[in-house]
Amino acid sequence: MPFTKTATLLALSCMLSLAMAGDIKPFNQQEFDQLTHAGKSVVLDISAPWCPTCKEQKPLIEGLMKQSAYRDVTLLTIDFDSAKPTLKLFKVTMQSTLVAFKGAQEVARSVGDTTPAGLEALVKKTLN
Numbered sequence: 001m002p003f004t005k006t007a008t009l010l011a012l013s014c015m016l017s018l019a020m021a022g023d024i025k026p027f028n029q030q031e032f033d034q035l036t037h038a039g040k041s042v043v044l045d046i047s048a049p050w051c052p053t054c055k056e057q058k059p060l061i062e063g064l065m066k067q068s069a070y071r072d073v074t075l076l077t078i079d080f081d082s083a084k085p086t087l088k089l090f091k092v093t094m095q096s097t098l099v100a101f102k103g104a105q106e107v108a109r110s111v112g113d114t115t116p117a118g119l120e121a122l123v124k125k126t127l128n
Helices: 002-019 029-037 052-065 084-089 116-124
Strands: 023-026 041-047 073-079 097-102 105-111
Touching (some): 029 073, 052 073, 052 116, 105 116
Antiparallel strands (some): 041 097, 097 105
């Protein structure tokens, strides 16, 4: 019986933490348009698997997205190597770029920042 209670509590805890986390999804133009037209908070994460700076940013960004303060922020990931038309649309020339939107308005942009404070400041700007 104690095992069942523990397993149930663990499952509920996992579901609650997921409900409190921001979404992380691959970029899709239609979804981006829907989110921004609805006034939602969106961060584009442009990265490449070979990029050391991107590898440093990834756990920091994912950690932020797990915080309840950013549950209303959607992180859309874009592969630098395979999404050239999308990069051109957003005027992105380098991997390790983050572009933050509040609704349809770009509110912040960062290239190569790997500081926790800098990345969090960028995400926070989408909530104002």
